[in-house]
Structure formats: C-alpha cells, structure tokens
Amino acid sequence: xxxxxxxxxxxxxxxxFTYGQLPGSGKSISQLELELAKMGPTxxxxxxxxxxxxxxxxxxxxxxxxxNEMAYTLAKKIxxxxxxxxxASNQSYMSNLQGDFKxxxxxxxxxxxxxxxxxxxxxILSSLANIGISYSYLNEYEKALKYYFAALDIAKETxxxxxxxxxxxxxxxxxxxxxxxxxxxxxxxxxSLVFGxxxxxxxxxxxxxxxxxxxxxxxxxxxxxxxxxxxAFPYAKEAKDIAFxxxxxxxYAHALTILAKVARRNNELNEAVSLSIEAVKVQKELGSVxxxxxxxxxxxxxxxxxGHTRKALAAIDEAIGLAExxxxxxxxxxxxxxxxxxxxxxxxxxxxxxxLKMGYELSDxxxxxxxxxxxxxxxxxxxxxxxxxxxxxxxxxxxxxxxIIYGLILALTAFSVIVYIWYKNSTYKxxxxxxxxxxxxxxQKIQATASIIKGQEEERxxxxxxxxxxxxxxxxxxxxxxxxMSDHMILHSGIxxxxxxxxxxxxxxxxxxxxxxxxxxxxxxIRFGLEATLRDYTDKLNKNIPMRIHYQSYNYKxxxxxIEINLYRIIQEVINNAFKHAKASDLFLQLDYIDDQxxxxxxxxxxxxxxxxxxxxxxxxxSNIANRVSYLNGxxxxxxxxxxxxxxxxxxxxxxxxxx
Numbered sequence: 085x086x087x088x089x090x091x092x093x094x095x096x097x098x099x100x101f102t103y104g105q106l107p108g109s110g111k112s113i114s115q116l117e118l119e120l121a122k123m124g125p126t127x128x129x130x131x132x133x134x135x136x137x138x139x140x141x142x143x144x145x146x147x148x149x150x151x152n153e154m155a156y157t158l159a160k161k162i163x164x165x166x167x168x169x170x171x172a173s174n175q176s177y178m179s180n181l182q183g184d185f186k187x188x189x190x191x192x193x194x195x196x197x198x199x200x201x202x203x204x205x206x207x208i209l210s211s212l213a214n215i216g217i218s219y220s221y222l223n224e225y226e227k228a229l230k231y232y233f234a235a236l237d238i239a240k241e242t243x244x245x246x247x248x249x250x251x252x253x254x255x256x257x258x259x260x261x262x263x264x265x266x267x268x269x270x271x272x273x274x275x276s277l278v279f280g281x282x283x284x285x286x287x288x289x290x291x292x293x294x295x296x297x298x299x300x301x302x303x304x305x306x307x308x309x310x311x312x313x314x315x316a317f318p319y320a321k322e323a324k325d326i327a328f329x330x331x332x333x334x335x336y337a338h339a340l341t342i343l344a345k346v347a348r349r350n351n352e353l354n355e356a357v358s359l360s361i362e363a364v365k366v367q368k369e370l371g372s373v374x375x376x377x378x379x380x381x382x383x384x385x386x387x388x389x390x391g392h393t394r395k396a397l398a399a400i401d402e403a404i405g406l407a408e409x410x411x412x413x414x415x416x417x418x419x420x421x422x423x424x425x426x427x428x429x430x431x432x433x434x435x436x437x438x439x440l441k442m443g444y445e446l447s448d449x450x451x452x453x454x455x456x457x458x459x460x461x462x463x464x465x466x467x468x469x470x471x472x473x474x475x476x477x478x479x480x481x482x483x484x485x486x487x488i489i490y491g492l493i494l495a496l497t498a499f500s501v502i503v504y505i506w507y508k509n510s511t512y513k514x515x516x517x518x519x520x521x522x523x524x525x526x527x528q529k530i531q532a533t534a535s536i537i538k539g540q541e542e543e544r545x546x547x548x549x550x551x552x553x554x555x556x557x558x559x560x561x562x563x564x565x566x567x568x569m570s571d572h573m574i575l576h577s578g579i580x581x582x583x584x585x586x587x588x589x590x591x592x593x594x595x596x597x598x599x600x601x602x603x604x605x606x607x608x609x610i611r612f613g614l615e616a617t618l619r620d621y622t623d624k625l626n627k628n629i630p631m632r633i634h635y636q637s638y639n640y641k642x643x644x645x646x647i648e649i650n651l652y653r654i655i656q657e658v659i660n661n662a663f664k665h666a667k668a669s670d671l672f673l674q675l676d677y678i679d680d681q682x683x684x685x686x687x688x689x690x691x692x693x694x695x696x697x698x699x700x701x702x703x704x705x706x707s708n709i710a711n712r713v714s715y716l717n718g719x720x721x722x723x724x725x726x727x728x729x730x731x732x733x734x735x736x737x738x739x740x741x742x743x744x
Contacts, residue, residue, distance in 0.1 A: 102131050119253040130159045130167035137174055145178050145371035152178075168198040169207050173214055180221055181334075183373040183410030189218035206247075209238040213251055216258075232258065243284055249295055252283035256302040265307055274307040278506050297326045297335045304342045313346045320346065334375075337366040341379055348388040356386040374415075393430045395535055400426060417447040433634075433672055433687060498738070524577045615640045615675075618655065622673065631663045632670050639677040643738065651684070658686045658732055661705050666690025666730060684734040692724045 123129040133155035140148035150176045159167030172195030179188035216231035232255050232689075239247040256279035263272035278301040287295035300323035307316035316399035324339035326332070341365035347356035360383035367375035380403035389394035400423045407416045420443030427436035609617040615637055622633040643651075653675065662668045668690030676683040693700045701722075713720045716736055724730035 125158055125162055127164045128165060130155050130164055134170050140698045149178055165198045165202050169195045176214060181372040185218060185221035192218050205238055205242055209235045209247060220258050225258055228258055237682055249283045249286035252279045253299045257278035260305045273306045273309045280306060293326055293330055297323050297332055301335060301338045308342055310344055313349050317346050333366055333370050337363050337375055344382050348389060353386060353390045360386055371407050373410050388426055393426055394427045413446060454633060467664060483631050485679060488736060509619045532701040609652055613705055616653055629663060631668055635673045637675040641677055648717055654709055654712050657705055657709050662690055680738050682736045682738055687731045689729045692726045692728050692730050694726060695722055695724050
C-alpha cells in the first residue's frame with residue numbers, strides 16, 4: 085500500500101466513523117472503499133475519486149487535495165481529459181482557499197487546455213470563467229474581465245441561463261473588488277449592483293439555492309462598500325440563513341463578515357465582535373487562509389472601536405502573520421495601516437510610524453489610480469469586438485453602407501483634428517509666455533526668500549558676535565575693575581552689602597547676555613554640528629521648562645553649515661510653538677537620515693488646532709517655518725486635531741555635495 089492509498093484508507097475510515105455515508109450517494113464509505121479497491125485504472129475510478137474529493141472540500145481541505153492528486157495522476161495516465169478538467173477546477177478552488185492564487189491560475193490554465201482538446205463548449209466556458217477568477221484573486225482585474233466576458237458570450241450563445249447567472253454574479257464580485265482595490269469609486273460598486281441583481285433574478289427563476297446565496301452576498305457587499313448599511317443587512321441576513329440551512333460553510337462565513345461590518349458601523353459592537361469570532365472560526369475550519377485573515381482584521385477593528393487596543397493588536401498581528409505567510413500584499417497594506425492606528429492609540433509612536441511607512445509604501449506599489457479608465461477601456465474593447473462580429477454577419481450592401489458611415493466619421497474626425505491643431509498652435513505661444521512669467525515669479529520669490537533668510541542669519545551672527553565680543557567684553561572689564569576697587573577700599577557694612585549685590589547682578593547680566601548670544605547663534609552649531617547642538621538645546625530646555633522633550637536621531641551625518649542653521653531654526657520654531665501655543669507637556673523629536681534624505685518628525689500632545697482654519701495655518705510662526713522648508717526644497721505636512729495634539733512631518737532630499 086503506497087502513501088496515497090494509505091492516506092485514502094484513513095480518510096475513508098474517518099468518514100465512516102463520523103458520517104457513515106457519502107451525502108447523496110446512498111452508499112456507505114466502507115462500500116465506496118471496497119469499490120475503489122476493486123476498480124482498475126478507469127475513468128469511472130477517476131470520477132469516484134473526484135466526487136470523494138468534492139465531499140472533503142467542506143470537511144478537510146488537506147484530505148481533499150490528496151484525493152484529487154490521486155485522481156489527476158490516474159486521469160493523466162489514461163489520457164482522460166474530462167477528469168483533468170474537473171480536477172483542475174476542484175483543485176484550483178482549494179488553492180484559492182489556501183491563498184495560493186498563482187497555483188490556482190496554473191491549474192485553471194491546465195483545465196482550459198484540456199477543455200479545448202474536448203471541443204466541448206460548456207467545459208471551455210467553465211475553464212474561461214475559472215481563469216478569470218484566478219486573475220481576480222491576483223488583482224489583475226482587466227485580464228479577469230476579459231475571460232469573464234468571453235465565457236459570458238458562450239453562455240448566451242448556448243442559451244445556458246444557469247451559467248449566465250453564475251457569470252453575472254462573478255462579474256458583480258469583480259467590480260466590488262475593483263472598487264476596493266483603488267481609490268473608492270462608487271460607479272464600480274453601482275456596476276456590481278447591476279450585475280448582481282441580474283444574476284439574482286435569473287437564479288431566483290431557476291430556484292437554485294446555492295446561486296441565490298452567492299448573489300445575495302455579492303449584492304450585500306456592494307451596498308456595504310457604498311456604506312448603505314440598511315440596504316446591505318437584509319441581503320446578508322438572507323444569505324446567512326440559506327448558507328446555514330444547506331451547509332455552505334464558505335458563504336456562511338462571507339455573510340457573517342458582512343453582518344459584522346454592518347453591526348460595527350451601526351455601533352452594535354458586542355454583536356460585531358461575536359459575528360467576527362464566529363466567521364474566523366468557520367474560515368479556519370475550512371482551511372481558508374485568506375478568509376481567516378480578512379475576518380481577523382474585521383475583529384481587530386471591532387475591538388479597537390470598543391477601546392480594547394491590546395485585543396485589537398493581538399487580532400491584527402495574527403491576521404498579518406497569515407497574510408505575510410501567503411504573500412497577500414493586496415490586503416497587507418491595509419493591515420499595516422490598521423496596526424499603525426492601534427499602536428498610535430497605545431502610545432507606541434515610533435513603532436506606529438514604522439508600520440505607517442510600511443503600509444503606504446506597499447499600497448503605492450500595488451494600488452493603481454487609473455483602474456476606472458482601464459475598466460472603461462476594456463468595456464469599449466468588448467463592445468467593439470461585438471460590433472465587429474455583427475458586421476461580419478451583415479449583407480454586402482449593409483457593409484458598404486457601414487463603410488460609408490465610417491468614412492464620414494473619419495473625415496469629420498480628421499477635420500476636428502485639423503481644427504484642434506490650428507487652435508493649439510494659435511494658443512501655444514501665449515501659454516509659453518505665461519509659463520515663463522510664472523517660472524520667473526517663482527524664481528524671484530525663491531530668491532527673495534533666500535535673501536531674507538540669509539540676511540536674518542547674517543544679522544543674528546553679527547548681533548551675537550557684538551554681544552559676546554563687545555558688550556560681553558565691556559561687562560567683564562567692568563566686573564574686573566569693581567573687584568579691584570573692593571580689594572583696595574574699606575566699606576561700611578551696609579554699603580558693602582549693596583556693593584556685593586551689585587556684583588551679583590552684574591554676573592547675572594553677563595550670564596543672560598551669553599545665553600542670548602548663544603541662542604542667536606550657538607557656537608556648538610558651527611563647531612560640532614546639528615546633532616550635538618540639538619541634544620544640548622533639548623537638554624537645557626528640559627531643565628528650564630515644564631514641557632518634556634524626547635529627542636532621537638538615527639544615522640546622523642554632518643551637512644553644510646547653511647543647511648544645518650536653517651534646520652536648527654525650523655526645529656526651534658516648532659518647539660517654541662508647541663510650548664507657547666499648544667501648551668504641550670510632552671514632545672517627541674526624531675531625525676532620520678536615510679541615504680540622501682532627511683526626515684524630521686515632531687509630535688506633541690498639546691491642544692492642537694483645526695488645519696482647515698487659514699488664520700492658524702498662515703500665522704507668522706508657521707509661515708517662517710514654511711519659508712525655510714521651501715528654501716531648502718523640502719516638503720512639510722501638518723496633521724492636527726483640536727485636543728489631540730499636532731504632528732509635523734518634514735522631508736528633505738539632500739544633494740550629495742551637502743554632506744560632509
């Protein structure tokens with residue numbers, strides 16, 4: 085007995101112990117075991133093995149995979165194309181449940197190849213639809229729709245209403261996914277509703293419970309994505325009841341997921357948590373990695389809304405682990421952003437920032453912003469292809485008339501192009517002159533800003549030097565003279581006390597003068613650079629003001645003196661705003677040097693402000709900061725909410741010659 089036979093034996097024994105017979109067959113598992121053992125390498129044995137594999141799809145996926153592989157090995161050996169087609173369909177379904185979508189695509193292409201060999205239109209149709217499903221899972225929706233519409237044409241040609249309904253439902257689900265994979269576009273969800281309701285109408289006429297359940301879920305998802313919770317609820321509830329009644333575990337889990345989202349958005353949080361936990365349990369029992377990950381994410385959002393941050397982090401960590409293991413980048417980016425929110429609320433700001441970056445970087449790499457245009461282009465191609473097929477069926481005279489129409493359209497198009505080119509040429513020079521004026525204005529503005537900043541720094545430097553060398557020297561000389569006088573004079577006790585107080589006040593004046601000179605142009609900034617100066621500056625502030633400053637720097641490198649001076653002024657101004665205006669008690673300052681990029685993050689827990697208020701954003705302090713950032717060709721983003729603090733993010737792309 086080889087390995088596969090041994091596994092099959094135990095599977096049959098297990099089924100016999102727990103269920104007794106194969107549903108719908110009227111035969112016990114022991115009878116089926118005897119039949120399979122007696123059968124030779126025939127197509128009938130392949131069919132029985134595949135039927136047994138289908139049974140195990142809802143019991144134990146790993147067992148179903150092994151049985152299907154046995155069926156495929158035999159089908160290939162005896163060149164049984166129909167067995168290979170059915171194997172590819174069943175096995176790709178389970179690969180998708182396990183999150184291995186590339187494997188699912190390979191299997192569906194294998195099934196399509198076998199279907200073409202049989203020249204069976206129905207099997208070709210099913211294989212085309214299965215390939216489309218695989219491309220949908222891989223986020224390649226344009227390719228997916230191409231295969232769906234090809235399958236739809238065959239279904240309509242053959243008058244197969246059941247498959248027309250199924251494909252309508254699949255297209256509805258694809259539009260749902262497309263809407264979620266881009267910047268949310270309500271038109272895509274509306275298209276999903278159109279196809280979903282078409283599919284539901286046909287499946288209702290056919291009285292097909294499984295298909296009805298599938299389409300109820302597709303419609304509920306579209307309403308959910310449109311945030312029409314009241315419309316989504318009855319469809320999801322009906323789908324859940326049908327799925328539970330007829331044992332459709334996968335659809336039951338999907339319905340639970342939608343109902344959990346509806347409950348969360350209606351602020352019924354205990355119900356949302358309960359539904360999410362049940363959905364996770366069902367998906368894990370099915371072996372669906374993707375389903376379990378998605379429902380764990382929903383569970384984490386429910387916990388977070390309840391205020392249970394630690395539970396939310398535990399759930400999202402488990403979801404991320406499953407998604408990372410299966411390289412599910414298309415849902416990982418959102419999970420990273422969710423975890424960043426949870427970490428931020430728990431006060432773990434540095435870790436939150438790291439996950440925020442990971443989420444946006446991954447999102448930028450996989451999300452397209454022009455998906456809507458691609459969809460419209462695809463529909464145009466599809467409609468054009470249909471029109472071309474209709475043209476081939478027209479009579480010769482009709483084709484001639486059509487060509488005349490095309491000729492007129494072409495002539496009109498050519499005339500429009502000529503008019504457009506003439507118009508473009510006539511306005512080209514005007515646009516160029518206007519652009520040059522705008523460019524000159526921008527250059528003048530930059531030069532003016534640079535001159536102002538340079539003048540300010542030169543004046544600060546001059547005043548600091550005059551204070552330190554001029555006034556400082558005079559005060560020190562005065563102190564020396566007074567000390568000498570006291571050594572050669574005998575003063576009465578009252579006068580002596582006043583003289584000593586005067587000397588102490590003179591010392592304080594010298595100290596304050598040095599502080600002012602240092603703040604105007606810190607000597608350490610010139611000698612030791614920005615890193616040492618900021619560390620010294622924040623240490624002194626921590627000793628003298630009630631606001632606590634937490635300073636961190638990574639991969640520090642010296643920059644040109646002029647750049648470091650401007651960076652120091654920017655940070656000084658932000659810290660001053662946080663202390664004086666935001667009344668913050670804690671401030672986090674972080675400098676991160678990454679290759680030729682410097683990222684400055686400053687976050688406080690102050691009173692915050694409304695960033696849409698132009699009077700706040702255009703204040704003198706923020707304007708000074710913005711001017712210096714612009715002068716260094718940087719980018720600044722301010723995020724703030726009243727009573728929730730302020731985050732200032734500044735990025736600079738540093739030229740290589742600026743580093744020392």
